[in-house]
Amino acid sequence: MKIQKLARQEAQKIAAGEVVERPANIVKELVENSLDAGATTITISVKQGGKTHIAITDNGCGMEPEDAQICFERHTTSKIKTIDQLQDITTFGFRGEALASICSVAKVTITTKTADALEGLQLKIENGIIESVKTVASQTGTSITIDDLFYNVPARKKFLKTTATEWNRVATLFKAFALDNCHVHFKLIHDDTVVYNCPPTKTVPERIIQLFDAPLTNHVMGLSEFQENDISISGAVTTQQYARYDRNGIFFFVNNRWVKNYQLTNALTKGYLNVLPSGRYPAAVVCLNINPKTIDVNVHPKKEEIQFLNPRVVESAITAAVKTTLENHLSEQLKRTVSLAPELQYNAPIPPPPFNPLAELPFMPEEKIQEPEKKEQQAPEQKEESPEPIPVVEQKTLEQKGTIIGHYNQTYILLEKKDGLLFIDQHAAHERILYEKFKERFNEVAIVNLLFPITVQISTENMQLIEPHLEIFNQHGIKIEQLGPNQLAIKATPVFFKNQPINDLIEQVIGWVKELQQVNKEDFYKTITEKLRAQMACKAAIKAGYSMTTETMEQLLADLETCDNRFTCPHGRPTSFLLPLNDLERKFKRKL
Ligand code: ADP
Ligand code: MG
Numbered sequence: 001m002k003i004q005k006l007a008r009q010e011a012q013k014i015a016a017g018e019v020v021e022r023p024a025n026i027v028k029e030l031v032e033n034s035l036d037a038g039a040t041t042i043t044i045s046v047k048q049g050g051k052t053h054i055a056i057t058d059n060g061c062g063m064e065p066e067d068a069q070i071c072f073e074r075h076t077t078s079k080i081k082t083i084d085q086l087q088d089i090t091t092f093g094f095r096g097e098a099l100a101s102i103c104s105v106a107k108v109t110i111t112t113k114t115a116d117a118l119e120g121l122q123l124k125i126e127n128g129i130i131e132s133v134k135t136v137a138s139q140t141g142t143s144i145t146i147d148d149l150f151y152n153v154p155a156r157k158k159f160l161k162t163t164a165t166e167w168n169r170v171a172t173l174f175k176a177f178a179l180d181n182c183h184v185h186f187k188l189i190h191d192d193t194v195v196y197n198c199p200p201t202k203t204v205p206e207r208i209i210q211l212f213d214a215p216l217t218n219h220v221m222g223l224s225e226f227q228e229n230d231i232s233i234s235g236a237v238t239t240q241q242y243a244r245y246d247r248n249g250i251f252f253f254v255n256n257r258w259v260k261n262y263q264l265t266n267a268l269t270k271g272y273l274n275v276l277p278s279g280r281y282p283a284a285v286v287c288l289n290i291n292p293k294t295i296d297v298n299v300h301p302k303k304e305e306i307q308f309l310n311p312r313v314v315e316s317a318i319t320a321a322v323k324t325t326l327e328n329h330l331s332e333q334l335k336r337t338v339s340l341a342p343e344l345q346y347n348a349p350i351p352p353p354p355f356n357p358l359a360e361l362p363f364m365p366e367e368k369i370q371e372p373e374k375k376e377q378q379a380p381e382q383k384e385e386s387p388e389p390i391p392v393v394e395q396k397t398l399e400q401k402g403t404i405i406g407h408y409n410q411t412y413i414l415l416e417k418k419d420g421l422l423f424i425d426q427h428a429a430h431e432r433i434l435y436e437k438f439k440e441r442f443n444e445v446a447i448v449n450l451l452f453p454i455t456v457q458i459s460t461e462n463m464q465l466i467e468p469h470l471e472i473f474n475q476h477g478i479k480i481e482q483l484g485p486n487q488l489a490i491k492a493t494p495v496f497f498k499n500q501p502i503n504d505l506i507e508q509v510i511g512w513v514k515e516l517q518q519v520n521k522e523d524f525y526k527t528i529t530e531k532l533r534a535q536m537a538c539k540a541a542i543k544a545g546y547s548m549t550t551e552t553m554e555q556l557l558a559d560l561e562t563c564d565n566r567f568t569c570p571h572g573r574p575t576s577f578l579l580p581l582n583d584l585e586r587k588f589k590r591k592l
Pocket of ligand 1: 058060092
C-alpha cells in the first residue's frame with residue numbers, strides 16, 4: 001500500500017503554500033482583513049523585508065473573544081454564510097483561509113478588542129494550535145504579529161529571496177494599498193525606521209506625492225473622469241514630460257482590488273502613443289469601477305489577476321480617458337506658452353543669417369541618393385538666397401487646409417485656418433520630421449569621409465563603457481575606431497552632421513550607457529538607438545530664430561503632415577498650437 005492520508009497539519013502546511021509564498025502575501029492578506037474590518041489607520045512593520053517579523057496594527061472593529069479563538073481555523077469567516085452570498089460580496093476576504101494558512105507556517109500573536117469590550121484578548125498560536133490566551137490592555141482594533149516565517153517548512157524558507165527583493169515587494173504592495181485607499185492613514189516601518197507615513201488625502205495625486213519622489217511627482221495630473229455604460233475610471237497619470245523604462249509605476253485597481261493585467265497596461269500606453277517614444281512608460285494609478293457581474297476575480301488563488309467579460313470595452317475606455325487627459329493638459333500648457341510670447345519678442349536674439357533647411361536636409365531627394373557630393377555643392381548657392389517677402393500660399397497639401405500668413409519671431413510659422421490661427425514651432429516640427437525619417441530609413445543617409453579624422457580623448461573607464469557599443473554609432477553613419485586605450489578616431493559622419501560637435505554626442509552616449517546598465521539587452525539597444533536618433537534630429541533640425549523662405553515653410557508643413565506623431569517633438573514638446581478664432585473673438589468682446 002503506497003497511498004497514505006496526510007496528517008491534518010501537514011496537509012494544511014501544503015495548502016498554505018497557495019496563499020503564503022512570501023512576506024508580501026502575508027502583508028496583503030492581513031491588510032485586506034484590516035480594511036474589511038473598517039480600519040482607518042493601518043500600520044505595517046516588517047523586519048528584514050518581512051522574513052523575520054511582520055506586524056499589522058489596525059483600528060478596525062476588532063473581534064469578540066469567541067471569534068478570536070476560532071478565526072485562525074480553516075473555513076472560518078464572518079463574511080459569508082452560504083455560497084449564494086458570493087455574488088454580492090464587497091469584502092476582500094470570504095474564504096476563511098488566510099489566517100489558517102499563515103498560522104500553520106509561522107508563529108502568530110493576535111491581539112484584538114472590540115469597541116464595547118473593556119480589555120483586549122491576546123492569543124499566541126503555533127503550528128495552528130493556541131499556545132496561550134490572556135486578557136491584555138489594548139486599543140480597539142486588531143494587531144497581528146508574525147514571527148519565524150516557515151520555521152516548520154524549511155523547503156519554503158529556502159525559496160525566500162534576498163531581503164532587498166522581499167522588501168521591494170512589500171513596499172510596492174504598500175504603495176498599491178495606499179493609492180487605492182486614500183481615506184486610510186497608512187504607515188510602513190522597515191527595521192524600526194518609518195519609511196512611509198501617509199495621512200489620509202482627498203485625491204490620488206496628493207497620495208502619489210506622499211509615496212513617490214520627483215521627477216514623477218512634478219509631472220502628475222488627475223485623470224479626466226470617464227463614465228460610460230457600466231464603467232467608470234478615475235485616478236492619476238503622468239504628463240508627457242515624464243517617462244520611465246519600466247512599467248513599475250503603473251497601478252491598476254478594479255473595484256478596489258489591485259490587479260496585474262497586461263492588456264490594461266497596453267491600453268494605457270496606447271493612450272500615450274503619440275507622445276512617448278516606444279519602450280518608455282508613464283506612471284499611472286487607474287481606478288476602474290465596473291459592474292461586478294462583468295468580471296471574474298477568481299481566476300487566480302491570490303486574486304491578483306482578473307478576467308473581463310468584455311475586455312475590449314474596458315481597454316478602449318482606458319485609452320480614451322488617458323488621451324483626453326493628455327490633450328486637455330497639452331492645450332492648457334500651450335495657452336500658458338502663448339501668453340508668454342510677447343515677452344520673448346523683446347528678448348529675441350539678433351537673428352542669424354537666413355538659412356535654408358531644405359539645403360541642409362539630411363536626406364537627399366530620392367533621385368540624388370547616389371550622389372551626395374553633388375548635393376553638397378549645390379547647398380551654398382541656395383544659402384545665398386535672401387528671404388523673400390512672404391506671399392500668401394495655399395497649403396493644398398495640408399490635410400486640414402490652411403494658408404501661411406507669416407513667420408513670427410523667426411521661430412513660429414503662422415498658418416491661417418478656418419477655425420483659428422495655428423502656430424508651428426519650426427524647430428520642434430523639423431525635429432519630429434527628422435526623427436521619423438531616421439526611424440524609417442537611416443541607411444539611406446548620405447555620409448562624408450572626413451579628410452582629417454577627428455580624434456577624441458576619453459578616460460579608460462569611459463572607454464570600457466563605450467567600446468562594446470561603437471557599432472551603434474556606425475549604424476548611424478558615424479564611423480568611429482578605437483586608436484588606443486584613451487583615444488577614438490571619427491572617420492566619417494552623416495553629411496548633415498558634419499559640423500556638429502561629435503565629442504559631445506559621444507559623452508552623451510556614455511551617460512546613457514551608464515544610466516541604462518540595469519536594463520536588459522533588448523531594451524538597452526532600443527532605448528539608446530531612440531535617444532541617439534532624437535539627439536541627432538535635435539542637433540540637425542533648424543533652430544529657432546532662423547529666417548525661412550515660404551517654400552521651405554511649405555515643405556516643412558507638408559513633411560510634418562506625413563509624420564505619425566506630428567503633435568509633439570521626440571522630447572514630448574508640442575509642435576503646434578491652435579489659437580481658436582472663437583477665443584480671439586471673445587478676447588475682443590465680439591462674442592460672449
Ligand atoms: P476571510 O478574510 O476570508 O474571512 P481570514 O482567515 O482572513 O478569512 O479571516 C478570518 C476571519 O477573522 C475574518 O472573517 C474576520 O471575521 C476575522 N478577522 C481577521 N482579521 C481581522 C481584523 N484585522 N479585524 C477584525 N476581524 C478580523
Ligand atoms: Mg481575509
